[in-house]
Every structure is written in C-alpha cells, then in structure tokens.
Amino acid sequence: GITGNPSGQENALSEKTEVRTDTKPALQPENPETTKDTAGSDNADVKVDEVDAVTTNDQNPDEELSETVKTTTGVSDLRIIISQAAENKTQFTVSTIGCAGKAEIGRVLFPTWTARNGQDDLHWYEGTRDKNGEFCITIDSKDHGYETGSYLIHTYIHGQQGEILKVVGSSYNLEESQPVISMTEIWNNCFKVSISGISNRNGVSDVVVPTWTQINGHDDLRWEKATYVGNDTWEAVINIADYKQSYDTFISHVYVTDKNGQQKYLGATTKIIDNPFVKDPLEVTAQQQENDGSKFVISTQNCSKKPGIKQVDFAVWSNRNGQDEIRWYQGVLGANGEYLASVDIENHGFETGPFIIHTYIKGNNGETISFASVNFTLAKLNPIIEYDKAVLNNTFKIRIRNVGSENGVTAIMMPTWSRSNGQDDLR
Template sequence: MKKKDLIFYAGTAVLLAFSTQQVKADEQHASDQTPENTSAIVATTTSSEAQNTTADVVGNDQAVQTENTVATVATPVTPTPSSDKETNEKVPSEQPTTAVVASRAPYGARARVVESEDNSLPVEKVEKPSGTLTIENNNVVTGTFDAVIRNVVAPNGLKEVLVPTWSDKDWQDDIVWHKAVRQSDGSYRATIKASDHKNEDGKYNVHVHFIDVNNRRSYVTETVTEVKQIKPSGTVTIENNNTVTGTFDAVIRNVVAPNGLKEVLVPTWSDKDWQDDIVWHKAVRQSDGSYRATIKVSDHKNEDGKYNVHVHFIDVNNHRSYVTETVTEVKQIKPSGTVTIENNNTVTGTFDAVIRNVVAPNGLKEVLIPTWSDSNGPDDLVWHKAVRQSDGSYRATIKASDHKNEDGKYNVHVYYVDQNNQRNYITETTTEVRQARRSGTILIQNNNKDTGTFDVIIKDVYNPKGVRTVQVPTWSDKDGQDDIRWYEATRQANGDYKVSVKASDHKNSTGKYHVHLYYIQNDGSRVGVGTTTTEVEFRNAKTKTQASIKNVNSGAGTYTVTVDQAPQGRRIKNIRVAAWSQAHQENLYWYSTAPSGMHTEVQVSAANHQYQSGNYTTHVYVDYVDGGVEGFNLGQTALHPRATVDQTAFSPRVTNGQRDRVLRAAASLVGVRGGTAAHQQLVNDYNSVKPLPVGYAVKTTDDWCDIFVTTVFQREGLSGLIGRECGVERHIQIFKRLGIWNEDGTTTPKAGDIITFNWDQNSQPNNGFADHIGIVESVSNGIIHTIEGNSNDQVRRNTYRIGHGNIRGFATPRYQ
C-alpha cells in the first residue's frame, strides 16, 4: 500500500521532524529500515521564487540555502525593464511520493522530503528556457557588435528576447535593454552600439532574458566582450599667423572619422575675459583632405595674447566629438600714427592737425579728426575729415569759427576708418587757440545842437575775417527802433570810417541816440563790434522844414526821401523831388506828392532812372502854402541796382543774383539765438516798415520764424517778391495772391523757395494749418536743405527728405 504524501509548509518544522527521525533511527539501529521508509531531500527552485529576490542591478552571485545544506542550482538575476514578474516553472505532482518543502533562500529554493518504497531518489525533470549567446561582428570602426542567441528553447513560448548590456566602467550607469530581432534561421540578433553606452571602451556585459507568452521574464545566459573603438582623431597646427592682418589659420590634418564627417568646427577664443569672445569657426575641406579655418582677431574683439583653438568633428549622425586642441599667441600690428599741430594762426583763428607715420594694417578709408574746445564740454564737437597729402601724411584745417569761435584749449583726437568701415581710435593731442579779436573804436564828434547832427568816427578797424563793409545802425530812444537807419560808413584817408547822422533822418527825435557798429566780413556774414550812445538836440527842428534820405538799398536801387514839417514852421503845400545819376541829367526823374501830415516820404527807385548805377543827386523842393519855395540839396547817394528782367535793356552788364542775395543773407544769420541782440535787430527791422501787416508790432517773445523770412527779403529790398507777414497761414494767402504758391508738398523745390510746415500732420497731402516757415538753401540726393528761424529758438540749418509728411507746401518767388 502506498504511503500518504505529507507536505508541510513551515520550513523549520519539516526539517526538525526529519532530523528527529534520523536520530531515533540511529539510536535504535532499527531493523525496519527498508527502502520504503528511506527519506531524501530534493531541492528545487522555481523561477517565480527567484524573481522575488531580483534587485535593481544585474547580478549572478546569489546562492540557494536550506537549514541543512542541500545541493541547488544558482540562477543569475538581472533587473527587469518593465515588470517584476518572471516565469514560474510549474512542476508536475509526483503521486507515489511524499514531499516536504521548506525555503529561506533569497533565490527562492524549495526543499522536498521524499519517502520512497525503493532505494532510488526520484528526480523532478523540468525543461527550462535556454539558449546560447555568441558575440559577432565586433567592429572597431563603427563601435558596434552583434549579440546572437541560438539554440533557443522556450517551453512556455517566446514573446521577445531582451539583451541587457552595459560596460564595466561605472557599473551599470549605461545599461540598455536591447531587443533582439528574430532571424530567418530561428536565431535572435541585437546590434549593440557603443554610442548608446556613452561610447565607453573596455569590457561589456551581455545578458539574455526571454519573455514568454505570459509576459514572464526568465534569465537565460550571459557573456562578456571587449570593445575597442577607433576614435575620431586629427592633428591641429597653426599657420600663417599674420601680425599685419591679425589673422591665423587653424589646419586640421590626419583626419580619422569612423562615423563619417559632416563638418569640422574650430571653437576659438582669447584668454582675456575667458570665453566672452568665443566663435565656432567652420573649417573648409582642402584638396589634400585637410581642413582649414582662418581666424580673424577682428571677430574676437581684436584681442592680443593667447588664443585657445579646439577642434570638434560632427559625424553623419550629427553627433559632435571633441578631437584635439592647441594654443597660439596673437600679436597684431595696431593702427597707429602721430599728430602734430601746425600753423596755429591767431589772426584767422585756424590751425592744422597733421597726421604722420600712418600705419593701417587693415587699409585706410579715411582719417577723422574729432575736435572740440574745453569750453562747455563737447558742445562744439566737429568730426573733421583729414585730406591725404602727397607725402602720405593727412591734414585737417580746424577753424575756431566752426567751434563757436571759442578761445582756449582745444582737444584734437585722431580716428582711422579701415576698409571694413571699422573706426579705430589712434591718438590725441591738445592745443591752445588765441584768436586776434575784431576791434573798432566808436567816437562821436561834431555834435551840433542847432542842426541836430553829429558824426560817428570808427577807428582801429580790424577783423580777422576781413572787413567788406562798416555798418552803423542808429536810432533814437523815442518809440524804440521805429526810426532806425542802417548807415554805411565811408573810409577816410587815414583808415578811419565816418558816418554823418542827422536828426531829421530820425523823425527829428531828440534825446538819447543809440549807435551800434557792425562789420560785414569777407564771407558776407555780419558781426557785431561795439556800441555807444550820445545826446542829440535839434533846436532848428521847431521852426525849419527838414529833408533827408533814409533806407538806402544800393542793390535794389532804392532809397527814401523824407520831408518833415516844423511844428512852428511854414505849412507845406507840395513836395517835389528831382533825382539823377548821369552827368547831364539824362536820367533825371521828378517825383511829386502832397504832404501826408507832418512827415512825408518819397520813394526813389532806379527803375525810374534807366537802372543806372552811380551816385544819385537828390534835390528837394518844398512848395509852401504861403507861395514860397524852399530847396534842399541832399547830396549824392550811391546806387548799384542788380539786374532784373526790366533792367536788361538799360544795363546788360549788371549780373543776376536776387536768389543768391537772399540765400547769402539767410546764411549770415545762422546761429542767431532768440533773445540776443541779433534777434532783437530782426524784430526791430520787421517793425520798422510801415504800415505793419495786420497792424501788429511783433515782440521778441513772439514766434519768429516768419519774422526771419520776411526780414531777410526786406533787408535785401525784395519784399515785393513774397510780401510781408509774421503769421505763416496768412503769408500763404499772400503767396496765393502773388501766384507763387504750390500746394503739393511732395514736389521738389529749388534753392531760394519758401518752405512751409504743418507739424500736426505727418503725411501727404498735407493741407492742415501751417505753423512754421523757412527758406530752401539747396536740394540734393533727395534731401531738402533749409535755413529756418525760430528752430529750437535759433536760426539753424535743417534737412528733410523730399515729400516729408510735415511739408505743407512751397512758394516760388519770381527772382530776377
């Protein structure tokens, strides 16, 4: 009869019972020991029990143990890629035997006590997953090898074959679970790439696991292999280190690129400030197979000193590999030169900055000389352009007039602009400027209290820019400058200049007179020199008629004869003026008018005298109500009228220049600021012509852009070309009446045209309210150059593109 199989699940109890049975048998020397009751322990291990002890790393050193040593088979353990389950080996039950199982082993060993009726120990035969692993195609160039699994046995089916692989370096930090691919011959193959394992060389551990159809994983086998890759390599040398151009070549030779070569990069930087100037240069393949990159220090902040040059390869898989490096010293020849100051002229207020010993390794496009005076910082900075001389030096003439005519220390710097338009500071110096200042002494002589006359004598006349004309504007204190007259002084034999002033030319005003002195310089600009005052009495003014000449405009060919009736004198009935310039009075013309109150003016124009140039004699005849006649010889007045269309028949030799006169007069006022004496003079001149437009006497606090335009034309005797106004919008209406207005702000004006603006609109067509006005000085390259009054409260030059949105329109005076 078969004995009943007993299975105990408590490991220690089973072993204890078994041990006691053995001891008892020894003591009794029992004769009933037969094969039937002979016991044995068989240790088996299930894969599921082994899986329960799997760690996070792959190992194969675990052993199975029981309380009494039992022979077992140790199974290596590898980490799971996705789950902790492995295949359980299911063993068929053995009906004729009794088994007792106990296990404390970390690998999950199972001990079974078998009682058999015979002397043989039954062996549980279970077919396990198995296979052989070989390494093939170990390629030192590509850094790859194949793990090939053959003789595959998978009793529970095979879903996939995994090949966990890692290099010996840093243990399993580069482990990858590769999936093997089934081949046509039934084997499985996985290609292992060192690039997937941090490109490590040395020993690689290769394990094999099967995943059965129940998704249980079983360790199968393992091996190791040596990986020795051919690394990307090359040599780098520095060639053509050029101190002039500041360049060198990095040349890469002996190129080895096992994974193909897409490009060679040469990251380069100077030692200064670490890698703040790093540039990744791309080397170019040469015909001999080398690669070359030209490094320019201009790409590296033009630094000198040590340069770090590294080499990296980019393979066909776009992987970048460091290859090698070197260093080189860069010493550039810097741009240089010397600057000296020559021809420091106190009379002209000029000096020359001369640049010699010019070294320009990157070529020289131009030499710039930024210069400014110490006064008020660089507010007068001008970038002068030096001119190359025949000896190779460069020279720039610096004018104090370009620097607000400042005296004192001047700062002179030198910059080179190379062929790449890079500007480099070179050197600097300073110089002292002491200009010989203009001078003139004003004296009042022959002050006659009966006739109300005095002479103005100007001595010590000097001006560094020359003196073309001496002007003496004079007016009485009464009613401001309503009686101002600009006298042109006459040069005397001793070099002095003289002007005779009559109170009768100043509305017979008495009291304080203001006398100012101006020079017209050789360039046409006017500069103030000095002032004085004098007291005037005119005792004869109360009883005697006074006749005089004022407002002489030689270029326009006009002047004004004034006749003033004495408050206590004879009453005037009629006034006749005879004027001529030719010796035999061929161009004599008579002007006749009735008196207009106590003060009468008669306009004399060369247009009535065949536009002849010369000295015009003026006689005035006053017819009184009482029948008497009084004559006045006002002497001679020089007129040199410029040519007009009407004039050409009489004087073809006179040149055409009304436009030039206007532009010259406007340019002479550039720099005049609001609130200065010159600004006050503009206002006074505007107000001096009666009747005033719209009856308004402008003030120095008013906007004065149109005052500037009107007065420029007025001073040249050309008011008739544009009319007189102080308001821009009203002036446009005058332009329209004169037939000179152009509403289209996109047209191209000409020099001498009037330009108007509407700042509230910046698009064309602009038909808004005009609020600014100026004079077009020139037009070139699509740019309009203007001279404008009250531009930032001064007379200044401005530029606008043709068709600028703020342009309201233009007026084109009919210049002759």
C-alpha cells in the first residue's frame, strides 16, 4: 500500500444505496432537455389510461421487469424491450415494439436516470427509427456517472403535432463486473495500466494510478490519472522517462473514487523492465555526408523501440595526437527511432583520416546503460578553388572548398597578383 492512504477505502465501493422502486410514468415537461421527469404528476394535461406491459433482457427473455403504462387510444399495443449490448457491458438498448406502421407517431423520447440520488443524472434521449420501423436508443453508463444497478426509463410516444400519445415506465438492472487490472507492452517508451469492470452502484468520479520504481522506495512516486476509453475501461499512461530508474520493477496501485467522494484501493500490478542492450548490444555506424565531404554522420542502429533511453552522447576525436581535439555531440532522435549526430572536421582542426567514436547511452538517472566504440576513416579531400566572376565595388572573392588533411589545417594563404608585369603587385 501507499503511505497516507485514506482510511476506510476498502469499503467505499460496496456501500449500499436505497433503490427507488417507484417507476410510475409521468408526462413530459415542457422543456425535457433541462427539466426533471416529474413522475406521478397530478397536473397532467393529457388524459391517459393504465395498461400492462412487459420488458425483457436478452439474458432472460421471460423475466418480467417492473413497468407501468399510461396510454391514449391508438397505440395501446406498444411495448418496450430492453437488452444488454453484446459487445459493451456498460451499454444497453431500449427499443419500442409496436410503433412500426403507425403514421400518427412523430417521435419517441426516453428520459433515463439511475435509482441512486433521484434524477441527478437524468438524460433525455431521442429515439431513432430502425429498419423495422421501431424507435430505439443505446444507453451508456458513462453518461450516468458510470453507475450500475437499477435504471429507470420512461418512454414518451409523441404524435405528429407534438401531442403525447402514450407514456411507458420501465426499469433495467445493469450488472456490475469483476474489476481487472492489466498492463500493455512498451511502446514509444511508455506502457499503459488498464483497469476494466470498475463501474458500480455508487458511480465513478476519478481513477488514479500511483506508480513508482522499486529501487529506493517511493522516491519517484507519481500519481498518474487514468482516463476513460470506453467499455468500462480506464487507462493510465506511464512514461518511463518520468521515473528515476530506466530498468527496474515498476509498481502501480489503482484507486477509484466514487460519486460520494469515497476512495477505494482496487488492486496493484507490477511490470519488470530489463535493460534490452544486455541481449542486444549497442550498434553504431558512421558514413561520410553525401553533399559535404568535410562532414560525416554518426548513427545508432538498434535503439529504436527500446525503452529507458534518456540521452545519447557521442565522444569524437581524430587518431592524431590523442584526444587533443575531442568533442562531445548529443544525439538527435530521428524519425526512425535512432539517434544521429553530424561531425564537421572544422571542429577537429580540419583533420582527415582515422576518427574514434565512443557512444554512451544514458538512462533516466544519468547512468550509462550501454556503450559502443567504433572507428571511422574520413577519406582524403580534394580541394576545389572557386572565384566570383562578377566584380562588385571593385572587389571579387576567391573561395576554397573541401580543405583538410591528416595533419590538419591551421591557415590558408592565397597569394594573388595581376598578369601584367609579373608579380610586381603580389599580395
């Protein structure tokens, strides 16, 4: 567990709530989108009669659910069917039976709320007509605070002029699932903690995943927030770079806060991340740059998709006179997941010939997690002399490209004179 965890959390999600059994239907308010469904109103302006009806779910089609119906003439045979969604355990479908072929029906509304805390989560859903001519909606618990248990559904059948033809009251019990905590594989230096089946009768307002590495206890503890991704599943993204250890046992706990503000410890999971360079040693190459012979490019070859890399450093120097011109280059992460650095011999006294390259892979805590040494020989350069044919302000320029040698270059002189009278104007 985590030090400082609120007491009594283990009972937070098992707290019982009083289930409302009054499913007596009511007439639609004037502004249903913003007004509560006034069940049992004595001020109804439409005269209705009560009849019996049955709703079922697909797990037990013969099970009778509590239901009351008020109706006008013309749609007395209408019924409501409620069934659990096959591929999403947080959803169920409400559908009319008997609307097909009735031209007098204009639209159907389904105000829905959970039995907990009255109509605090009331939603008005408008039904869509399916290919069979019936009206249906899909209700998701995420729109009702992720609550399970008893849902109350009233169905309003409206005529073409907006008048109410019939009102049906139904209920449905959305079952709880067993919570499951799992972890994904590592991708882009991250892994995910996935938590499913946590919807409950008290709802869900927040899910957090405190995570830390095993070495040195809670010194890198972070409270990662999980987000809802659908189908009663929440996910927290764990970025390895946010922790002090690149390779260690990562420990994650899961806490769920319900709509009553009670937090409960749900469970824990661990992920062991090993140094991948132990089995796959670091590989580095270097090659002369195509468009500039005075430069060469260093590149790692097997860092892509490996976790725990915070930084890559390349130490470079020529073989002449030891490390008198050593330079450190920080690798830049390329689109292919490898680290690159461009070396210009200007930084190394314009020397060509053999170069020595040491590569250091650094982890989250600055520690070296892998090392490689390679040699590269920069070929002899062929200088190219150019000059400007145009004279501007009585001046023209001479330039020399691809300058370098195995002994380096400290200066370049360009003695110049005019053709007439020999070198009498040599400079």
